[in-house]
Amino acid sequence: MLNFHEKPLDTQTEPSSASVTTILSAKTQVPLDCDHCGIEQNHTIEYLRQLPKLNCAHCEDERTFSEFELGILENALKEMGFYLAS
Numbered sequence: 001m002l003n004f005h006e007k008p009l010d011t012q013t014e015p016s017s018a019s020v021t022t023i024l025s026a027k028t029q030v031p032l033d034c035d036h037c038g039i040e041q042n043h044t045i046e047y048l049r050q051l052p053k054l055n056c057a058h059c060e061d062e063r064t065f066s067e068f069e070l071g072i073l074e075n076a077l078k079e080m081g082f083y084l085a086s
């Protein structure tokens with residue numbers, strides 16, 4: 001499952017500005033848990049946008065990253081004030 005909300009990105013925002021938007025590179029890595037063994041692996045947003053098959057390096061579980069999950073991820077980023085560069 002997507003576990004992104006528990007791992008805020010290590011990006012500094014400026015608290016002095018009224019409305020802060022941080023532009024995130026598509027090369028930013030986000031951690032995703034393996035559904036099977038729960039171990040996290042990092043994938044770049046750019047890679048996840050291709051809706052790839054994700055292979056766990058630990059248990060070799062394979063699954064497809066869905067458009068639905070991509071939507072959740074991008075929404076979560078938006079709510080945290082991150083704007084994704086395309």
Ligand SMILES: [Zn+2]
Pocket residue numbers: 034035036037038039056057058059060061
């Ligand atoms: Zn696994």
